[in-house]
Amino acid sequence: MLMNILLINDFLVVKGGTEISFYKTANLLRKKGHKVFLLGKKNNKESPSTFLSRWFSLRYFFKTINAIKKNKIELVHINGFTRAISPSPAMAAKLMGIPVVLTVRDFFLYCPKTWAIFSDGKKCSKSYNLFCPFYNCESAKRGIKHLPYNTIKFFKGTLHRIVLKNSVDLF
Numbered sequence: 001m002l003m004n005i006l007l008i009n010d011f012l013v014v015k016g017g018t019e020i021s022f023y024k025t026a027n028l029l030r031k032k033g034h035k036v037f038l039l040g041k042k043n044n045k046e047s048p049s050t051f052l053s054r055w056f057s058l059r060y061f062f063k064t065i066n067a068i069k070k071n072k073i074e075l076v077h078i079n080g081f082t083r084a085i086s087p088s089p090a091m092a093a094k095l096m097g098i099p100v101v102l103t104v105r106d107f108f109l110y111c112p113k114t115w116a117i118f119s120d121g122k123k124c125s126k127s128y129n130l131f132c133p134f135y136n137c138e139s140a141k142r143g144i145k146h147l148p149y150n151t152i153k154f155f156k157g158t159l160h161r162i163v164l165k166n167s168v169d170l171f
Contacts, residue, residue, distance in 0.1 A: 090167035113139035
């Protein structure tokens with residue numbers, strides 16, 4: 001069955017592996033006969049507004065709804081979403097009754113400090129919990145001076161986990 005598929009990624013310009021995989025997926029789906037539509041930010045410039053849009057982007061919430069209506073989308077596949085557009089497209093698609101697939105690329109959804117390893121090299125056994133920002137884990141930003149950053153990142157990850165849990169059909 002051929003479908004109209006909306007592929008979503010933070011950026012449509014190639015920044016790294018996520019975008020390369022995103023475009024390879026689009027090309028593969030097109031070769032199989034599917035109609036593929038792309039949605040994402042056309043540049044990779046960061047601004048104060050991208051800080052807020054990383055949490056929840058109303059702009060991409062409504063862009064997703066418009067793309068679904070305009071292109072008769074039957075499936076939404078989200079790739080990278082944490083740098084610019086947030087998980088709001090997943091919520092928009094779910095609201096429209098469209099199935100959502102998410103390729104998980106961001107480990108901060110599993111561990112707010114990303115690596116799930118304590119500073120002594122042992123694997124974290126604590127799971128995702130309210131005390132994560134305080135643990136002495138391996139991280140690009142560790143130590144007490146980074147507590148505010150890690151706390152904000154934890155709450156952002158918690159919000160994203162809630163939205164994704166209630167909006168994504170397949171991880």
